[in-house]
Amino acid sequence: MATRIALLEAGGTADFRQVDLKTKRLEDGSDFLAINPLGQVPVLRLENGALLTENPVVLQYVADRFPRSNLASQTVEARYCLQQWLNFITSELHKLVFTPLLDPMANEGARQYAHEKAELRLGYLDSHLQGRETVLDGFTITDAYLITVLNWSRTSGIDLAKWPAIKTYMERLLKRPSVAKALADEFDLHNAKLKRKAET
């Protein structure tokens, strides 16, 4: 989803392959774990055959491939600042808070712990977003990643009403054409998968 948003913003294209994250199979039945043993998306295969994994890395690759899109600062010092936000999103929000909440195998204690950890982190994010339209100046890959993660709050029992700046940010971002299209595309793919399953 985050990579999809970034590519739409950049005007780039990719040959998308859907992965069933439960069975770890591609649509042609082949084994996704042979491509990424961690079983996670995104995986980006470059033109030279190399594979890139991990959201912050794939997103930086897309931004660097299309530098005129301004999706990532190209100066050294501003890049550190961008990487700080990517790392906060990937480690503090994605893995510590949302991974257990989205995981149907997670036990109740793990879910409770994720909710406890959410308080400080979402409070910190809320302070930062007060009076801001984007995480940094202008839309960057940090926003592509953050809106993807925040969108999970809708299905993971995190009520953003406590954090009004996050809520406003999310409502604004969900209306942004790239984000709206990426969400609609993933929604269609999800429904098509459910339909195929019902038919078999």
Add this chain to the structure above:
Amino acid sequence: MATRIALLEAGGTADFRQVDLKTKRLEDGSDFLAINPLGQVPVLRLENGALLTENPVVLQYVADRFPRSNLASQTVEARYCLQQWLNFITSELHKLVFTPLLDPMANEGARQYAHEKAELRLGYLDSHLQGRETVLDGFTITDAYLITVLNWSRTSGIDLAKWPAIKTYMERLLKRPSVAKALADEFDLHNAKLKRKAET
């Protein structure tokens, strides 16, 4: 600890300030949350006054500041590969597995979940480390971060015997002069803190 190792490898220096991570106070009694609202170390204050947070970012800064130390690949494509490993360590190992295990406030379910998540991730790491002395070619900041995180296994109930390549890697790295010195320095600081507490 990871930054300390990287600085020792680079021959760089920094003015270290100890933070009590429980009380979130510096040694002079000042409020660490005013510096980093997330209450986490490391925080690096640059010569121009800017603050850097998040391990992967602080480590890349140290590597870039001392490029002759070869602590991070300086070519674009190799840097993506290095960032993949930094992101794996920070998100999958540090936050998902070790944060709950090191947190005295974590509930039993959260600890259990962290142990469940450890299996796939340490298995993946073990496969990668088979026949390798370092994560990438030569010692890099990925090793400084990884040995710091793996060292927590000793106090968090993770038995590395199941993963012999990790165990061998860890034993070798703990003998590396920079790692041994960083550990000894932190051990001394910890003991001095306990002594001060006992006296008050």
